Amino acid sequence: MSAENQRLCLRPASTEEAELFYSQDEKDHELGTVGHLRIDFGHGGREFWSTWWPHNKDTLNTPEFKSELQSFVNELRKAGPLRNLSAMSEYCCGHGDGKLGDGSRGSYGFVAESEHYRYCLRCTPIQGDYNAYLYIYDKRQQEISQLQKLLDAEQDLPEMCFSTLSSDGSLICVKHGETGYYKSDWDTGDLVKNRELADYNNEKLGVSKLQEEAMVIKSMTGWTSQESAAQESGMEQTMGGM
Numbered sequence: 001m002s003a004e005n006q007r008l009c010l011r012p013a014s015t016e017e018a019e020l021f022y023s024q025d026e027k028d029h030e031l032g033t034v035g036h037l038r039i040d041f042g043h044g045g046r047e048f049w050s051t052w053w054p055h056n057k058d059t060l061n062t063p064e065f066k067s068e069l070q071s072f073v074n075e076l077r078k079a080g081p082l083r084n085l086s087a088m089s090e091y092c093c094g095h096g097d098g099k100l101g102d103g104s105r106g107s108y109g110f111v112a113e114s115e116h117y118r119y120c121l122r123c124t125p126i127q128g129d130y131n132a133y134l135y136i137y138d139k140r141q142q143e144i145s146q147l148q149k150l151l152d153a154e155q156d157l158p159e160m161c162f163s164t165l166s167s168d169g170s171l172i173c174v175k176h177g178e179t180g181y182y183k184s185d186w187d188t189g190d191l192v193k194n195r196e197l198a199d200y201n202n203e204k205l206g207v208s209k210l211q212e213e214a215m216v217i218k219s220m221t222g223w224t225s226q227e228s229a230a231q232e233s234g235m236e237q238t239m240g241g242m
Contacts (some may be wrong), residue, residue, distance in 0.1 A: 031142025
């Protein structure tokens, strides 16, 4: 890969990522599937034929995405497993830990990620088969879907979390089932330090970034149920500063 495309270097897929190399129409919205590219090297193994299959009604296929995809594919054709069938076979043999499943299908999975997209390349270096499928997922759409699931399932949100006000960076506490927020006694008056404190305490509480975001949204827009995990009149701060 060239220096500008190092962020898109391929790595072998993990076991947990195996499903991302195949179509899952029922999960397209949740996964943010942009589409997939089907590739074969022709009868002689040195041609390049491709067909684009849109997902999510092609709504995520933006000019930004098209440009990045073209650059990525071009790079793999120059110095990667998409150069030809022989190059793919050599690449897969050298990266055997990318085998998908038990390897009986002769397919290998590799993943590359940019800031906004996840590329899942399934390679099958067998003459006569379609030799590659490249599935692409919009990571921003995935986060939106995950956030919406948290908003819809209030019971899965934590009892409380820490955050900072967008207006002045003040350190605040948000409580499950309650609108508004509590000013924290640990506020430092410094936006950066407050953010660090919020992250530190949320990590100790087991609260993810998405859960924090969902809690803040609910505190402003209201909860489906106003039942709170605790009904004390004040906020008990039990975590402490760093």
